[in-house]
Amino acid sequence: AWSIERPPGDTAGCTFCHTSSEERCSTCHQRHQFNPVVARKSEQCKACHWGKDHRDWEAYDISIHGVVYQTNKWDPTQFDMTKKLSDADYVGPTCQYCHLRGGHHNVQRLSTVYTSMGMSNADRGAPLWKEKRDTWVSVCDDCHSPRFARENLQAMDEACKDAGLKYTETFKVAENLQLDGMGEPMPKDLHPDWAGEHVWSLKIGAYHDGPGYGGAQGQSGEFRMSNCSDIERICFESVGYWMTYIFKGMAHGSWNDATYCDGSFGMDRWLVKAKVASEQARRFTALEKKAGINWVPSEFWRKGDWLNELSGAKIVKEFPGKTIFDLCPEPGWLDT
Numbered sequence: 001a002w003s004i005e006r007p008p009g010d011t012a013g014c015t016f017c018h019t020s021s022e023e024r025c026s027t028c029h030q031r032h033q034f035n036p037v038v039a040r041k042s043e044q045c046k047a048c049h050w051g052k053d054h055r056d057w058e059a060y061d062i063s064i065h066g067v068v069y070q071t072n073k074w075d076p077t078q079f080d081m082t083k084k085l086s087d088a089d090y091v092g093p094t095c096q097y098c099h100l101r102g103g104h105h106n107v108q109r110l111s112t113v114y115t116s117m118g119m120s121n122a123d124r125g126a127p128l129w130k131e132k133r134d135t136w137v138s139v140c141d142d143c144h145s146p147r148f149a150r151e152n153l154q155a156m157d158e159a160c161k162d163a164g165l166k167y168t169e170t171f172k173v174a175e176n177l178q179l180d181g182m183g184e185p186m187p188k189d190l191h192p193d194w195a196g197e198h199v200w201s202l203k204i205g206a207y208h209d210g211p212g213y214g215g216a217q218g219q220s221g222e223f224r225m226s227n228c229s230d231i232e233r234i235c236f237e238s239v240g241y242w243m244t245y246i247f248k249g250m251a252h253g254s255w256n257d258a259t260y261c262d263g264s265f266g267m268d269r270w271l272v273k274a275k276v277a278s279e280q281a282r283r284f285t286a287l288e289k290k291a292g293i294n295w296v297p298s299e300f301w302r303k304g305d306w307l308n309e310l311s312g313a314k315i316v317k318e319f320p321g322k323t324i325f326d327l328c329p330e331p332g333w334l335d336t
Contacts, residue, residue, distance in 0.1 A: 005194035006226065007306055017048040037081045040088075042069055045095045052241040052262075054117060059245075059252040060095060066254075068092030098139050110139055118247025119239050121164040124157045156250035159258055163246045166267045167239045171202055173274045174231045178202075179212045182281045184229050187214030189297040191307045193222045195324040196315030201228050202235055227304040231277040234270050242266040 008015075027048075029039045038044060042060065049056035060066045069092050072078040078091040085096060085103040099107045111132075124133075133153060140149030177183050178200055187198045199221030200213035209218050225236055242262050249258030257263055288295055307313060315324060 005310055005312070007310075013051075036084075040081045040085065040094065040096050041073070042066075042094045042096070049095075053244060055245050055248045055257075056095075056252070059248040059254040059257055062257060063252045063254040065092050065252070069094060093143070101139055110135060117244050118160055118163075118251075119167075119243050121161075121168065124160065125154075152250075152253065155255075156247070159246050159250045159264070160243075163243045163264065163267055166264075166271050167235075167243055170235050170238045170267075170271045170274045173271075173278045174202055174235050177231065177278050177281055180282075182285050183231075184281060185297040185301040187221070189301045191227050191302055191304045192312035192316050193224060194310070194312050195222060196312050196319070197221060197323050202232055227301070227307060231274055231281075234274045234277065238267055238270040238274070242270060 026034065028044055029035070030044075042057075046057040048054075050058055061070070069079070069090075072091055076082075079094075080089075083089075085100055088097055090097060099110050101110055104110075122129075136153060137146055137149040140146075140152070174183075178186075183200070187200050190198060190201075192198055193201065197215065197219070199215035199219055201221045201224035209215060209220055213221065215221065223236065223240075224232065225240075228236075242264075245261065245263040245266065246258045249255060249263055259265060287293075311324065315322060315327070319327060
């Protein structure tokens, strides 16, 4: 909801993919060319699985596996797409070979400790994940040794762990600014979020609650991409984009992508940006206090550029004192 709560034109890219695609064969098999041969090619996944917040295609395409595929895919002796996946003997893996192994259609079955595209500080080596990790290794050892597969899985773990430390520190910088009353703007000054609440928006990593974050005890804000302060947007991009680059890059063997571009180096830069924004806010606050300036946020924050017609404003206007959670209280409604 934090992403889709925008005008329809902004979210065309979201809705074209996220409309029950898992329930329609034609998403992958193409309505006008319903052919398994087409559905077995890596490019078929590219229509949806690319971009900053789900960087699958790019991670695969510039990995050694992707290079093998791109340079050999026209040769049927190397990639015979007429064979069923259960009989595939490609010279290198496609997206489908690994994620739909043997023709199984449950893609997440062969994803390892997915946890929101890698954007969480899960202990990926915990016993909880053993079965998924063993399954992941069993795919790699079609071509590699199990030791090689586990070493690469451990390398991904370490990269994700480092990224998690950076994102935790980035969020802590913003959190301390908020608790010290220097967040610009404050929750009370913001246009309501999609739920009709005026609560601090940085939710991922910790369910911030209590008056220090603008809400009541147990009340948690929604992650925002828009109508939020610059430092909150920096935090969003750090975990929503750059941490995803790292996870996807390491998972697909695109180590360069996980490091350079906007991978770990990008997270370094965004951590510095958050610290600079925090220091600047603290200096401004000290100067304003010394000069006797009482800063009042502009009216922009209460309206945003195009937010008044969205659900948050509608709830506040038509159901004063209510949130979407009061209006749709049935158990499990958010899941459906």
